[in-house]
Amino acid sequence: MKKVIIVGAVGGGATAASQLRYYDKEMEITVYDRDTTMSYAACGTPYVIGGVIEEESSIIMATPEQFQDKRNIDVLLEHEIIEIRRSQKQVLVRNLATGKEFTDSYDALILSPGGSAIMPEIDGMDGHVFSLRSYADMQAIQSFIAREKPSHCVVSGAGFIGLEMAENLSHLGLEVAIVHKSASILSILDEDLSKILQKELLSHGIDVYTDAVIDKINGNTLHLSNGKKLESDLVIMSIGLKPNTSLAEQAGLSIGVTGGIQTNDFMQTDDPFIYAIGDATENDDFITGDPKRVPLAVPAHRQAFIAARHITGNPIAKKGLLGTSILKVFxxxxxxxxxxxxxxxxxxxxxxxxxxxxxxxxxxxxxxxxxxxxxxxxxxxxxxxxxxxxxxxxxxxxxxxxxxxxxxxxxxxxxxxxxxxxxxxxxxxxxxxxxxxxxxxx
Incomplete structure (x- = not known):
């Protein structure tokens, strides 16, 4: 009986586990994740913070108990894979609650480690500076808002999460400003359309400072690179995503020019027994064939399907990515x-x-x-x-x-x-x- 270990229990990892079970009723499947929550809709977290989604738990799609009862899949939360031993086809696992370490063996290993929010090195970053990348991050921001009742917020970075957070914090009644490094917001839009989006923000009372970054934080005073000073009792850092590739690098797997784990048409890495899916992987552009990394939900779910099909003996090759995406701003x-x-x-x-x-x-x-x-x-x-x-x-x-x-x-x-x-x-x-x-x- 084949045994598959999956690293990561959110979008890609949870989907891969479900797909494997769909195609193979007997396979042994174990999922490890270092967080306390699995299979949550990360894209919904700004809307939970903004009160648009009233029930926080509604964005949790499954629990370890449900995976065990319905699919016979073991999910161990607060467990981190700290080493891949490729020659033995084993992983070293650490129980984060107890500190105990143990090994587990695999026939196939799927890496779905996701990414981490990039946090700049800025003087003065303390308890009122947050990023939003996980369920725990969402809860921390909610708790801070409920406890401290901030009135002014600065969002650093005008990508998807930054813009969605600006809108949702505005819905809560906060005065919101956006600071963005580039000349135009949402850089994956052409500049003429970006200006339309920026005008929409301004019309709803969101101040936008482009060509600027936060240089220093002194209490509630933010010093920008353009010389301006902003007052803020809540700061959301949303300047980008760093793929979590350290485990793959430690195992000697190739990292591509985009910073993601290199994969072939079936999501295999250099090691044919190790697959990689989701935000931490490098794929190909559908139009040019050039390396491309698309940290979005749809590609992650598709890649999970492709890896599961290959492992279960019914391969379907991936095609390049277009990066199709959408967001709402007011x-x-x-x-x-x-x-x-x-x-x-x-x-x-x-x-x-x-x-x-x-x-x-x-x-x-x-x-x-x-x-x-x-x-x-x-x-x-x-x-x-x-x-x-x-x-x-x-x-x-x-x-x-x-x-x-x-x-x-x-x-x-x-x-x-x-x-x-x-x-x-x-x-x-x-x-x-x-x-x-x-x-x-x-």
């Missing part, structure tokens, strides 16, 4: 897939761009909003390279259609012919996606 949604304007320029690709600004659905229907859709393509091959959309509604379905089009190999000219849903509450006879195709005709 009354606007912003979504993207594929390459950005900046990435296209950096890679020296031949490209043209089509922009359509219109309505999400029929303008005469009372519930409609403005929508901006932007698509990059190769003018010679007509290949779709990337797409972005921002608006009040209907953003997700346009990017979903375009992500599917890219994946399926459709060209910019094919978009005009797509037969998409139409009724006044939903779209127009010529959907914005169709309009992109029409506008690209040469």
């Amino acid at each position: 009354d606007l949604d912003a979504a993207m897939t594929g390459l950005t304007e900046t990435q296209i320029k950096e890679k020296g690709l031949l490209a043209k761009t089509v922009v359509h600004i219109g309505n999400s659905n029929a303008g005469y229907y009372p519930d409609h909003s403005k929508l901006t859709l932007k698509v990059h393509y190769n003018p010679e091959t007509r290949q779709l390279l990337g797409a972005q959309c921002i608006g009040g509604k209907g953003v997700d379905k346009r990017i979903d259609v375009l992500a599917t089009a890219i994946y399926g190999g459709l060209t910019i000219d094919d978009l005009q012919a797509l037969e998409l849903c139409y009724a006044p509450p939903f779209s127009s006879p010529k959907d914005p996606v169709n309009m992109i195709g029409y506008k690209a005709i040469e």
